[in-house]
Amino acid sequence: MNLLVSAAALFALLLQVPKPVPATFTGTFRGLESGHLVMEVEGGQDMRMFVTSSTKFVRDGKPSKSSQFHDGDPISVDAERDMRMNLVALRVEAVPAKAPKPETEKSN
Numbered sequence: 001m002n003l004l005v006s007a008a009a010l011f012a013l014l015l016q017v018p019k020p021v022p023a024t025f026t027g028t029f030r031g032l033e034s035g036h037l038v039m040e041v042e043g044g045q046d047m048r049m050f051v052t053s054s055t056k057f058v059r060d061g062k063p064s065k066s067s068q069f070h071d072g073d074p075i076s077v078d079a080e081r082d083m084r085m086n087l088v089a090l091r092v093e094a095v096p097a098k099a100p101k102p103e104t105e106k107s108n
Helices: 002-015
Strands: 023-033 036-040 046-059 062-064 074-081 087-094
Touching (some): 036 074
Parallel strands (some): 046 087
Antiparallel strands (some): 036 046, 046 062, 074 087
16 A cells, blocks of 8 residues: 555655756757757857757747758757756757847948
8 A cells, every 4th residue: 555655655756857948058059969969158158058859949930850950050959868867959950140230330
């Protein structure tokens, strides 16, 4: 009986575990290497995260393939941690490049 009560209590606790909330990272696409996405983030640091068969690639709001991403493309990545605390990319989206600010003429 105690085993049944313990199992029921454990099951109830597992149901209450909150689902992970993805984090969003922005940076520059650097490539795919051995099942990892490599992106450069602010400060010039490289960030690596796993890519799985369920990772979605998006370009211009439409589903895309990883092969359509090139070194230097600005990207936004939604990622979460797996059971071993590794970062796993859920969604990789190409972000339109920001237009340069127009220079204002100096008046003399």
